[in-house]
Amino acid sequence: MSDANVQVTAAVVPKTQKTRSLWSDAFHDLRKRPTVVISALVILVMLLIGFFPGLFNFQGQNPKACDLALTRGGMSGSHWFGFDEFGCDYYAQAIYGAGPSIQLAIIVVTATLLIGGLFGVLAGFYGGWVDAIFSRAVDVFNSIPFLLGAMLLLTMFRDWKIPGLGTRFQAIIPAAITLIIFSWTGTMRLIRASVIESRGLDYVQAARSLGASDRRIMFRHILPNAMAPVVSLIPLSIAGMITAEASLSFLGLGVRPPEITWGMMISTGAGYFTTGYPRLLLVPSAFLIITILAFVLLGDAIRDALDPKLR
Amino acid sequence: MGRYVIRRLLQAVLTFGVVMFLLHYLMSLAIQINGNPVRTFFGDKPVSPELLAATKAKFGLDDPCLSRVGDPCLNLFGKRMSDWASFDFGTNFNRADVSELILNAIPKTLQLFLIVTIVWVLFGITAGVLAAMRRGRFLDYLVRIGTTLTIAIPGFLLLILTQKIIGVWLGNWAREEFGRDSVLGIMFQPSYNARYPWLTLLVPGIVLGIFGIAGITRLSRTSMLENLRADFVRTAKAKGLRQRRVTIVHTLRNSLIPVITLIGFTLADALGGSVITEGIYGIPGMGKLAYDAVKKVDTPVIIAVTAILSVSYMLVNLLIDLLYAVLDPRIRYE
Amino acid sequence: MSDVKIKSEILPDADPTATLLRVEDLRVEFHTRDGIAKAVNGASFSVESGETLAIVGESGSGKSVTSQAIMGILESPPARIAGGEVLFHNVDLLKLGKERARRVRGNHVAMVFQDALSALNPVWTVGFQLSELFRQHRGMSKKDAMARSLELLDLVKIPAAAQRLKEYPHQFSGGMRQRVMIAMALALDPDLLIADEPTTALDVTVQAQIMRLLKEIQIERHMGLILITHDLGVVADVADKISVMYAGRIVEQAPVLETFATPAHPYTKALLKSIPRLDTKGQRLEIIKGLPPVLTNLPPGCNFAPRCAYAQEICTRELPVLATVAADRAAACHFSSEVIQDV
Numbered sequence: 001m002s003d004a005n006v007q008v009t010a011a012v013v014p015k016t017q018k019t020r021s022l023w024s025d026a027f028h029d030l031r032k033r034p035t036v037v038i039s040a041l042v043i044l045v046m047l048l049i050g051f052f053p054g055l056f057n058f059q060g061q062n063p064k065a066c067d068l069a070l071t072r073g074g075m076s077g078s079h080w081f082g083f084d085e086f087g088c089d090y091y092a093q094a095i096y097g098a099g100p101s102i103q104l105a106i107i108v109v110t111a112t113l114l115i116g117g118l119f120g121v122l123a124g125f126y127g128g129w130v131d132a133i134f135s136r137a138v139d140v141f142n143s144i145p146f147l148l149g150a151m152l153l154l155t156m157f158r159d160w161k162i163p164g165l166g167t168r169f170q171a172i173i174p175a176a177i178t179l180i181i182f183s184w185t186g187t188m189r190l191i192r193a194s195v196i197e198s199r200g201l202d203y204v205q206a207a208r209s210l211g212a213s214d215r216r217i218m219f220r221h222i223l224p225n226a227m228a229p230v231v232s233l234i235p236l237s238i239a240g241m242i243t244a245e246a247s248l249s250f251l252g253l254g255v256r257p258p259e260i261t262w263g264m265m266i267s268t269g270a271g272y273f274t275t276g277y278p279r280l281l282l283v284p285s286a287f288l289i290i291t292i293l294a295f296v297l298l299g300d301a302i303r304d305a306l307d308p309k310l311r
Numbered sequence: 312m313g314r315y316v317i318r319r320l321l322q323a324v325l326t327f328g329v330v331m332f333l334l335h336y337l338m339s340l341a342i343q344i345n346g347n348p349v350r351t352f353f354g355d356k357p358v359s360p361e362l363l364a365a366t367k368a369k370f371g372l373d374d375p376c377l378s379r380v381g382d383p384c385l386n387l388f389g390k391r392m393s394d395w396a397s398f399d400f401g402t403n404f405n406r407a408d409v410s411e412l413i414l415n416a417i418p419k420t421l422q423l424f425l426i427v428t429i430v431w432v433l434f435g436i437t438a439g440v441l442a443a444m445r446r447g448r449f450l451d452y453l454v455r456i457g458t459t460l461t462i463a464i465p466g467f468l469l470l471i472l473t474q475k476i477i478g479v480w481l482g483n484w485a486r487e488e489f490g491r492d493s494v495l496g497i498m499f500q501p502s503y504n505a506r507y508p509w510l511t512l513l514v515p516g517i518v519l520g521i522f523g524i525a526g527i528t529r530l531s532r533t534s535m536l537e538n539l540r541a542d543f544v545r546t547a548k549a550k551g552l553r554q555r556r557v558t559i560v561h562t563l564r565n566s567l568i569p570v571i572t573l574i575g576f577t578l579a580d581a582l583g584g585s586v587i588t589e590g591i592y593g594i595p596g597m598g599k600l601a602y603d604a605v606k607k608v609d610t611p612v613i614i615a616v617t618a619i620l621s622v623s624y625m626l627v628n629l630l631i632d633l634l635y636a637v638l639d640p641r642i643r644y645e
Numbered sequence: 646m647s648d649v650k651i652k653s654e655i656l657p658d659a660d661p662t663a664t665l666l667r668v669e670d671l672r673v674e675f676h677t678r679d680g681i682a683k684a685v686n687g688a689s690f691s692v693e694s695g696e697t698l699a700i701v702g703e704s705g706s707g708k709s710v711t712s713q714a715i716m717g718i719l720e721s722p723p724a725r726i727a728g729g730e731v732l733f734h735n736v737d738l739l740k741l742g743k744e745r746a747r748r749v750r751g752n753h754v755a756m757v758f759q760d761a762l763s764a765l766n767p768v769w770t771v772g773f774q775l776s777e778l779f780r781q782h783r784g785m786s787k788k789d790a791m792a793r794s795l796e797l798l799d800l801v802k803i804p805a806a807a808q809r810l811k812e813y814p815h816q817f818s819g820g821m822r823q824r825v826m827i828a829m830a831l832a833l834d835p836d837l838l839i840a841d842e843p844t845t846a847l848d849v850t851v852q853a854q855i856m857r858l859l860k861e862i863q864i865e866r867h868m869g870l871i872l873i874t875h876d877l878g879v880v881a882d883v884a885d886k887i888s889v890m891y892a893g894r895i896v897e898q899a900p901v902l903e904t905f906a907t908p909a910h911p912y913t914k915a916l917l918k919s920i921p922r923l924d925t926k927g928q929r930l931e932i933i934k935g936l937p938p939v940l941t942n943l944p945p946g947c948n949f950a951p952r953c954a955y956a957q958e959i960c961t962r963e964l965p966v967l968a969t970v971a972a973d974r975a976a977a978c979h980f981s982s983e984v985i986q987d988v
Contacts, residue, residue: 151613
């Protein structure tokens with residue numbers, strides 16, 4: 001920004017005005033924007049569908065009770081989206097298909113924050129050889145293109161079962177672990193950078209001179225500030241994970257059957273698109289795109305609100 | 312400059328070694344956990360221990376470490392590396408020579424990525440730069456909506472939809488209207504056609520390019536915006552330079568440096584995306600090899616493809632980092 | 646074609662006998678989210694060839710905006726020139742077409758910026774950035790342009806100039822970088838040089854060297870010099886006259902010596918008291934209490950009134966205009982005669 005503009009804005013903002021924190025300022029800004037409100041509502045609905053599909057199963061159809069006689073049957077009042085190739089109710093499938101992807105995305109993003117956050121703080125705080133080891137590890141994981149690495153892992157271990165897990169988790173966890181392995185590096189690098197930045201700040205030095213322990217400085221003083229850039233990226237990360245899972249499902253490598261996901265529905269529905277049943281592709285695609293779009297729009301808005309200078 | 316280059320090269324060698332070891336370890340681990348794949352050759356048929364042992368020996372899968380879960384099989388690592396270094400990836404379980412499969416597939420993938428790179432530079436950077444220069448106006452909003460959509464629509468879905476809509480519907484119309492061998496009729500095809508390699512690669516190439524274009528466009532835009540308000544741009548104006556020179560020589564040149572690095576990283580997404588693209592469009596490249604291998608659980612092929620694409624990716628990024636030093640003198644004299 | 650001929654072609658209507666630069670009632674606004682900020686509210690001043698005018702004020706007083714308005718390099722939007730004239734040899738620079746205004750920059754009016762590290766492009770060599778002036782404005786060959794650039798570096802006393810042409814800005818020390826900035830501004834032999842806080846980013850010893858260099862070259866070339874600064878210490882040494890700006894207005898205008906001896910505006914007086922001096926050693930420096938006003942919401946009356954020791958009721962009601970208080974001297978204060986006498 002030119003010097004003149006800085007000076008003007010500095011003089012324009014009245015010092016007496018109630019100073020609001022960055023976050024509450026951003027929140028006030030966001031609340032007024034229609035795209036944000038609509039995206040937030042869509043996300044809320046999709047989360048509800050993902051965790052309580054029964055609430056939205058208005059006709060009480062069982063997604064797994066299929067009748068081959070009804071294969072690719074048309075839409076009707078009690079079967080809004082008709083039937084798929086095996087004669088299963090397509091609306092119920094779409095509703096129950098939300099859960100695995102959304103739950104997986106949330107698991108992966110949470111784990112990424114924890115792992116990447118921990119490693120990032122350690123690397124940024126201690127520097128030296130600790131940093132060198134973590135940074136080289138990041139290099140290694142970043143050297144393998146994500147989808148290729150995920151394909152490799154999931155193909156190699158496709159028959160591997162984790163003992164003692166319920167069906168839902170058995171279906172989700174292999175894909176989740178794979179996605180975590182290839183995505184913690186991004187969080188780690190962000191956290192590391194902001195920890196290095198805040199390590200030298202006055203209040204950290206002050207805490208240190210008062211005899212605070214390393215652990216206390218790291219987790220009470222540095223981490224809360226260093227988290228901000230990562231936290232603001234959560235909606236975008238969730239969108240990315242839903243996309244990644246759908247791509248893997250399309251290859252038959254994501255969430256495992258018997259669970260249903262939109263990616264699997266798209267994969268099978270694609271074959272019927274030009275043979276008179278475009279709905280079998282379009283219904284799951286619409287669900288998927290609307291969900292991802294909502295997360296992306298919200299995520300973009302949050303990021304812009306926290307860093308408004310380049311909006 | 313020398314120190315920077317040496318440090319970067321050492322890092323690359325180290326990373327390369329670790330990646331190779333990880334791939335090797337994964338291969339061993341998969342056998343240790345899932346059981347020796349040789350057994351699956353014989354299906355349900357009963358097989359004598361001697362025949363089994365002989366087959367294992369033939370595929371080099373007879374080392375006892377392969378039955379100890381977690382054993383890194385270091386003794387096999389050296390052998391595998393020297394095999395890979397001489398471009399020998401063994402045979403897959405259909406007894407096809409993996410190296411040959413890959414050699415035949417490389418040109419198609421290169422062709423595809425040539426198109427992808429052109430799309431990134433031609434559309435991605437241009438759109439970002441123009442959006443920054445028309446900030447807050449129609450074009451800026453258009454670019455922003457466009458990039459948001461390319462993020463929100465998963466690549467594989469975009470590929471399926473374009474294949475069906477452009478390849479089938481639009482293509483059928485074009486073939487009816489202009490004839491089977493018209494340019495449009497060939498270009499808008501649902502799958503690759505070896506008789507017209509470039510024309511039929513165009514649509515899937517552009518769609519694959521759209522995979523990573525949002526990041527490139529957005530970074531071009533922000534980088535350009537940041538530099539447009541830089542002090543040195545104001546100096547350039549104060550020097551009475553023409554607007555075009557201020558924009559190109561004093562803003563664009565500086566803005567492109569981070570974008571080039573991002574292009575290197577975006578390559579990773581596109582390499583993964585090439586599996587889906589080549590799979591859906593039936594392009595006989597490396598991605599198609601991996602796509603088919605996934606369906607057939609053909610591990611040796613997946614490993615070989617992953618290893619080669621990872622190494623190419625590392626090489627490209629190494630080159631970009633060295634190029635970075637050429638483009639940004641502040642790095643050069645660090 | 647000779648430099649002089651090229652330059653006379655840019656402004657054929659210029660009257661060389663008229664005042665070098667006369668700014669009349671300049672007004673600049675910034676359109677921000679919080680409303681319209683009036684950064685410059687009717688500034689008027691003039692400079693003759695060979696003369697040095699110092700424009701003094703705090704951050705946000707509008708002095709940098711004024712200089713950029715003269716140069717024609719304000720970002721618009723958000724900036725908008727709301728009125729006034731910038732007369733260069735009697736030609737209004739604000740009314741020139743884009744192309745002509747561009748050619749005036751560098752050829753007739755040039756500028757030295759504050760922080761040379763950020764004001765020079767980090768990815769081009771110093772030689773490139775100097776020689777492009779000759780190549781773009783004079784159409785010289787690469788070789789000739791480089792030769793001229795070398796002369797320039799010699800002019801601003803940069804040692805080993807031939808070698809340094811090939812180096813990048815970050816390889817220079819702060820003082821040397823500022824010399825490069827000055828060389829760049831002098832390249833096309835401008836008639837008016839605007840130096841916006843040219844020494845603020847430098848060490849004190851280097852500051853003095855740079856100011857001396859600027860002054861030498863100014864005298865040698867008989868240029869007009871506008872020195873933008875917040876540092877009254879610098880002003881005393883080099884300036885002939887001074888304009889004090891506050892909240893986008895000029896509040897006092899006078900020859901330097903008179904201003905320093907008997908300031909006519911309470912703000913100038915306060916500024917003078919806030920510089921450390923040898924003869925006040927041991928005494929506490931005075932600071933100006935309060936903050937500059939908010940430019941989007943200027944109250945009626947005198948903008949300095951809330952911080953002013955002389956303020957009376959009239960000051961919050963009526964805006965004082967810049968009025969003559971003595972020969973060559975003007976001040977915008979209802980009580981300037983009292984301020985002058987009050988030592």
